Amino acid sequence: MSVIIKNTLILTQDDKRRRIKGDIYIEDNIIREVSAKPIDVEADFKIDGRGKVTIPGLINLHTHIPMTLLRGYGDDMVLEEWLRNRIWPVERKLDRDSVSAGTDLGLLEMISTGTTSFADMYFFEDTIAERTRKAGLRGFLGFSFLDFGTPEYRFDELFPRCEDFVRRWKDDGLITPTIAPHSTYTCSPETLERCADIADRHDLLIQVHCSETQHEVHDVWRRYKARPLEVLRKAGLLNDRTILAHCGWITKGEVREIARHGASISHNPVSNMKLATGGFTPLPELFKEGANVGIGTDGPASNNTLDMFESMKFVALLHKHHRWDPCVAKAQEVLDMATIHGAKALHAFDRIGSIEEGKLADLVVIDFKKPHLTPCYDVVSHLIYACRSLDVYATIVDGKVLMLGDDFLTLDKDEVMERSRREAERLTGEIGCWGSSVSSSPSC
């Protein structure tokens, strides 16, 4: 397949030439040419880029995709109560069908809001991989470990099944298998060590929750006389393949440790703020120490979206607010987090994260002919402070057009939404606002 985008304003995120007004030519899955001069070729898809800005696809560094099914299923609740009374009872009932529907719904949302790569950690990750591959997104998918097992596997099955998962997906062009020990409060040091062993043997990325809440840090300290980061390090899980989700409650010493080991952080401000986890990722200190920090939405049950544009604005504003300093988390820094730093965390910056000839074609075209994007003094300012995710006009992953205007090319939008509603109803027993195939009475 080939694609040409004509007369677009290209924000490359490539230091050699940051802004180009011109054309992009994509052949197969590769960006072949980026040029200020017209590229005159025939292509399967021709996109009129006038009044549109083309950027590298956004990278969502932390999510639990199938939780789309629980979007808005309990808000404004204390974390423990929310988990115990709303989330966990439903998660126990998950199966392939529900995960498949929830994943498709999340993929649809990510495609429509400009995310081209995502790092996920959840259950039935094989199903998530299959659906992601079919929809055409780039997934870095974590096989989850919990000492009490998962809805899919008993604890003793997890290790062999993880090896299967890794073998099955390791040579795939879109899916990268990763390992995801859930956290230091749900995995014993022994489990963590066994995960480290698998990760080392297969050279896997490691996804793990770390210091999300004060309670977690206290709990882990009580058990091990060590903070979560130290527990991970001792287990062999702190290295340049590690992506630490949250890090809202880390010390200055831990900031240095993270930087020194070359680990990355997924900063997830919307979820942290909504769940009121209290802490906040110390961005200026992390930048100063040279740590790599990307942005995640977290699962849609605690966000309640997968909207990376929204998360970028939250990152920019939250840290200004915390430090009483509007110069913190500048627009360009935040955009870098959602593209370059995300790609680096995934060990994929040689392939994605910027628009450069020879890189994989993961691009997003945004329609700037909108009242809320007028006038336009600076594209980067608008991307962070004014763009809405729904301004995305086209999403291209691996050279394939996944969305163009209102059309989704790899997913049947209405079918996915209807199937998701049915599965959500089956899981929760709640009919939802629009009724369903079963009943049409409004419940909310």
Next chain:
Amino acid sequence: MSVIIKNTLILTQDDKRRRIKGDIYIEDNIIREVSAKPIDVEADFKIDGRGKVTIPGLINLHTHIPMTLLRGYGDDMVLEEWLRNRIWPVERKLDRDSVSAGTDLGLLEMISTGTTSFADMYFFEDTIAERTRKAGLRGFLGFSFLDFGTPEYRFDELFPRCEDFVRRWKDDGLITPTIAPHSTYTCSPETLERCADIADRHDLLIQVHCSETQHEVHDVWRRYKARPLEVLRKAGLLNDRTILAHCGWITKGEVREIARHGASISHNPVSNMKLATGGFTPLPELFKEGANVGIGTDGPASNNTLDMFESMKFVALLHKHHRWDPCVAKAQEVLDMATIHGAKALHAFDRIGSIEEGKLADLVVIDFKKPHLTPCYDVVSHLIYACRSLDVYATIVDGKVLMLGDDFLTLDKDEVMERSRREAERLTGEIGCWGSSVSSSPSC
């Protein structure tokens, strides 16, 4: 004109019946019937409400509309530097043409994002009134006072011109003239007293900035040995017609004073966070004392949008985060702020702010058939946590359809955007990203 909305899910914001699945019939500018049973009448406009939610129009309680022209014109800068080097030099060059273009652009944005009423305070307010009337929005427009004059009038002209402004607009159906002494640090006590006199004589709403920054509070204290709220009270400007913008740096005593005097607050979290003003409006304390608090975006130069959906999510999340308590600023409370409390602040809750038979027809229809709004357990949760402003499908003000789908019925979108670009270029000397009529070279 008559409008019928069929088969919609109505979120009335009326305690007597909160949610109705049915029809709404509008005749002239009044909501005539809201019914769970089909209303069979012919109407000039028929809106298919299936899969859509109808809510009262959102009320933006604090803005400076024409600053759309300076959207993104300087971000990530220290407040003083931003004002001195970017905003003020440009504002000095404002004239009727630029204000007219900037206002139209802001009206376009508000219409497209579900705002039906707004409280504004700026310069050339007569022009803003004319444009607002023409576009069909409901404006509560503040004639601004500054001791050093405005771009429109010398200081000594302000008082007679304000009286003219009030006389001109006081009987208008859409425009309500208000008075807007800028603040206690830009208006002397004498100016404030003269404003209070005009306000009392004409029974005007009063809009004033109050305790936005720590610097302001210190500065006013140094001059008057009183905090801004006390200065306003002494001048006769603290009463139930007062709308205090910001109140990020108020004490518990001041919370009680505000409640006791029946004054309202416009809480503007996005602007406060972006400018890093540090403080935050103490929402739980204000609610506890029974103070009336609405939501504003502030001007688009410091936000950088007029997006009330975004501001609602920021309100909900910021206060949870501050208090380490997810139960603070619940979804329903935040929606109330943007509708009911906004209407109360404007002394207009007998006419707007909820969907009730006999009230003015200010309504917003939102398309919920979207991946990011699926599934839907609770409409209010989605409105605050998942809806994007661009999900708005139709905006109706005073019974008149202003937007339906992609069509604006009172403004020429392309013409307004082009005129705004030209005026922005004239003011700032910057060509902007898309070039302009003058030049087509990209500058960013």
